[in-house]
Amino acid sequence: MNRLAPLLLIAVLLGGWEIACQVMQVPVYFLPPPSAVALALAEHWPALVAASWRTLSVALISLVLASLIAQALAILTAVSPFLDRAIRPLASVVQVTPVVAIAPLVLIWAGLDHPERALVTLAVLVAFFPIFSGATAGLRSADPDLERLFALYGAGRWQRVVRLRLPSAVPFLLEGHKVGAGLALIGAVVAEFGAGSGGVRGLAWQILDAGNKLQTDRMIAALVVLGAMGVALHATLEAIERAGLKWWRGR
Amino acid sequence: MIAALSNVEVDYDRGLALGPLSLGIGAGEIVALVGPSGCGKSTALRLLAGLEQPTRGTVTRATGRGETAVVFQAPTLAPWLSAQANVALPLELSGTPRPEARRRADKALARVGLSGAEAARPAQLSGGMAMRVSLARALVTSPKLLLLDEPFAALDEITRRSLADDVLTLWAATKPAIVFVTHNVEEAVYMASRVVVISRGPGRIAGDFDVEGPLPRPPHFRTQANFRATVEAVSDALAQGVAA
Numbered sequence: 001m002n003r004l005a006p007l008l009l010i011a012v013l014l015g016g017w018e019i020a021c022q023v024m025q026v027p028v029y030f031l032p033p034p035s036a037v038a039l040a041l042a043e044h045w046p047a048l049v050a051a052s053w054r055t056l057s058v059a060l061i062s063l064v065l066a067s068l069i070a071q072a073l074a075i076l077t078a079v080s081p082f083l084d085r086a087i088r089p090l091a092s093v094v095q096v097t098p099v100v101a102i103a104p105l106v107l108i109w110a111g112l113d114h115p116e117r118a119l120v121t122l123a124v125l126v127a128f129f130p131i132f133s134g135a136t137a138g139l140r141s142a143d144p145d146l147e148r149l150f151a152l153y154g155a156g157r158w159q160r161v162v163r164l165r166l167p168s169a170v171p172f173l174l175e176g177h178k179v180g181a182g183l184a185l186i187g188a189v190v191a192e193f194g195a196g197s198g199g200v201r202g203l204a205w206q207i208l209d210a211g212n213k214l215q216t217d218r219m220i221a222a223l224v225v226l227g228a229m230g231v232a233l234h235a236t237l238e239a240i241e242r243a244g245l246k247w248w249r250g251r
Numbered sequence: 252m253i254a255a256l257s258n259v260e261v262d263y264d265r266g267l268a269l270g271p272l273s274l275g276i277g278a279g280e281i282v283a284l285v286g287p288s289g290c291g292k293s294t295a296l297r298l299l300a301g302l303e304q305p306t307r308g309t310v311t312r313a314t315g316r317g318e319t320a321v322v323f324q325a326p327t328l329a330p331w332l333s334a335q336a337n338v339a340l341p342l343e344l345s346g347t348p349r350p351e352a353r354r355r356a357d358k359a360l361a362r363v364g365l366s367g368a369e370a371a372r373p374a375q376l377s378g379g380m381a382m383r384v385s386l387a388r389a390l391v392t393s394p395k396l397l398l399l400d401e402p403f404a405a406l407d408e409i410t411r412r413s414l415a416d417d418v419l420t421l422w423a424a425t426k427p428a429i430v431f432v433t434h435n436v437e438e439a440v441y442m443a444s445r446v447v448v449i450s451r452g453p454g455r456i457a458g459d460f461d462v463e464g465p466l467p468r469p470p471h472f473r474t475q476a477n478f479r480a481t482v483e484a485v486s487d488a489l490a491q492g493v494a495a
């Protein structure tokens with residue numbers, strides 16, 4: 001029963017919405033009833049799926065790139081206090097700068113001929129920070145007594161990183177990637193909005209395009225698909241995190 | 252003399268933590284350091300291990316690299332490694348080829364009674380078993396100096412006693428010098444050939460007692476008059492050290 005509770009609430013809300021639209025005779029272009037959204041979903045399904053795939057692939061490519069860059073930089077900060085001092089403030093700048101504010105600039109630099117590159121760049125910027133901060137925190141999380149043991153047995157700097165700090169960081173990295181993946185998707189969508197019609201024709205473009213044509217039902221249908229994709233992505237990463245932790249701890 | 256502290260002092264931000272203190276550890280000796288919390292006994296141990304440097308005074312060790320081993324209060328195992336890989340780690344870090352390191356790790360695990368647990372991860376082991384893995388890791392390099400920092404503090408009384416006997420049996424095989432820190436007087440007298448009492452504020456030696464009797468201990472050693480008398484003497488020194 002408890003598991004059904006959210007579904008029940010959704011059903012009640014949709015029912016209320018449907019009835020309200022019918023009773024109050026709300027114009028369809030202003031607020032279409034759920035039934036109209038469902039019809040739009042069916043009608044535009046192939047286009048929406050294709051658009052989802054474009055958005056998702058931008059997000060996934062960005063996640064992979066952000067992961068590589070963030071981990072490489074985090075390792076550098078772990079090996080050298082000097083690089084740590086140098087890199088951290090810049091990483092924070094990347095974090096606090098809103099992606100919508102950088103979007104126009106990146107679109108000019110990378111996007112004129114290859115809009116998808118601009119989208120990936122922007123999504124990477126958003127996904128970078130949680131992975132980087134997870135990695136730096138994780139690399140510092142090693143048991144201090146294990147650090148002492150490594151010192152006692154004469155382990156070198158790289159031996160410590162590879163055999164102690166990186167493995168200690170695994171739970172933090174899993175968490176960072178989970179958050180980073182969600183942000184990569186958000187980043188991809190925001191970047192699409194910034195790129196407008198010149199960008200990759202993903203889900204955000206579907207929403208913009210439908211909005212321009214006053215196809216409100218199609219807008220909401222695209223939103224539903226976007227929400228479902230976000231939920232699916234989150235669930236997948238949660239499962240990966242669980243499996244990863246189990247592998248790491250051995251139970 | 253396998254290791255010695257001569258007139259060592261350690262300053263911390265909040266004032267003097269330890270010393271001046273001098274302490275020599277002979278080859279094959281089992282020395283217990285007892286004292287109240289915060290007396291600096293763990294600091295003395297870390298000085299002997301070379302994990303910490305004294306502010307003044309000198310630490311000398313007649314052991315080479317890999318000949319000093321430390322067991323901490325917690326098992327301090329890497330959760331991502333099997334028991335075998337954890338034990339093999341000291342050997343692998345000092346360049347022993349992996350197959351040989353793993354083979355010697357299996358032997359060390361067998362010595363602490365953990366044959367069959369080679370593939371187990373720390374999370375799958377009980378507290379006592381994890382501590383045995385930690386002990387095997389310390390023994391795998393055949394150290395000449397074995398330092399134990401309140402190694403059984405987190406274990407229940409029965410596990411504690413059986414591990415104490417195991418440590419003595421293992422000691423008898425190669426006779427490394429052992430220095431261990433505890434605040435349990437009975438455990439100190441039972442396990443050690445010599446009990447050093449350290450007083451608080453700043454840590455100084457408040458008593459140095461030899462414990463008569465064979466090692467490993469015979470059954471019912473805890474009920475013998477000699478054991479009781481030494482426990483009394485150490486307890487008195489401890490009480491005076493705390494009062495001072």
